[in-house]
Amino acid sequence: MKTHxxxxxxxxxxxxxxxxxxxxxRVNDRNFLEGDHLILQEFEDGEYxxxxxxxxxxxxxxxxxxxDYVVMGIELMKEEAE
Incomplete structure (x- = not known):
């Protein structure tokens, strides 16, 4: 498992x-795998x-x-969903 x-x-x-x-x-430039975690960081107007x-x-x-694109099914981590 990796975190991206x-x-x-x-x-x-x-x-x-x-x-x-x-x-x-996404472009699969990181070899995404099932079980990986994604930290999605909101980015607007060139800034986080x-x-x-x-x-x-x-x-x-x-x-x-x-x-080399990849489709990934995702779900919110439990603590994020609460």
Whole structure:
């Protein structure tokens, strides 16, 4: 298991926090794996806002995507969901 720190736009950050967005699509330049943790850090106008959320990568489908992209199923960590 690895922890990855990633930038996320406010519109997508809010969707993750609300539980509406349950996936991430990223370039797989970090060899993401099921069980990894993502720290999604809200990033707006070239700066971090200070808001972040931790999610668990629960599923990565095994089908090829163009340009080394990966789709990751995510869920909020329990303490984040409360």
């Amino acid at each position: 720190y990633l930038k996320i736009a406010p519109v997508f950050y809010e969707a993750v926090i609300s539980g509406k967005k349950k996936f991430e699509i 806002t200070g808001n972040e959320v931790e999610v668990l990568v629960t599923y990565i489908p095994d089908f090829p995507l163009p340009d």
